[in-house]
Amino acid sequence: SQTIHQWPATLVQPVGSPLSLECTVEGTSNPNLYWYRQAAGRGLQLLFYSVGIGQISSEVPQNLSASRPQDRQFILSSKKLLLSDSGFYLCAWSSGSNQPQHFGDGTRLSIL
């Protein structure tokens, strides 16, 4: 069966520090991969999605970037974190468009 792993679960970072969140999927090949952010008490906002290695689409201009160095690995990065980057970050995978997306357990990021 397919599983998705996301780490770390929680992270506290100072303003201006770099960020790297990692997400890996097991049990499937060539998944579509997604990064979402959820502000407190709100729905999810799509940040990036990827249909293949090295293929990244950005939905929202921001201080973040994403990379997909391997088929089942999706990384969310920042060179310098801002206070507004705080939130709950979720990685997800799906087998294609208009298919259910399955989420990791999320990373709670706090910027101090």
Place this chain on the structure above:
Amino acid sequence: AQKITQTQPGMFVQEKEAVTLDCTYDTSDQSYGLFWYKQPSSGEMIFLIYQGSYDEQNATEGRYSLNFQKARKSANLVISASQLGDSAMYFCAMSENSGGGADGLTFGKGTHLIIQP
């Protein structure tokens, strides 16, 4: 305009009663998908049910069913025989095919459901 509208910020329901969570959507695409997710206080997003725009029958998954009314652009979630463990945030979401690629989901703002004993 919002693409997904959930008009119930919070709901209190007695255990064992049926629950209907409202969701309306806005799209000009002919091909799209509608989803419901459950988010407990622990934060994980749990996929519940999916309805494709071309599906003629309403989707069902155990105690969950989706009341799909295409002409009204409505996709309400029905939970039968509610349980205490159903207490959580519930999100309606939509995927659209207009991008031609792996477009992500557009989420509503959610409904906080509390099941009372």
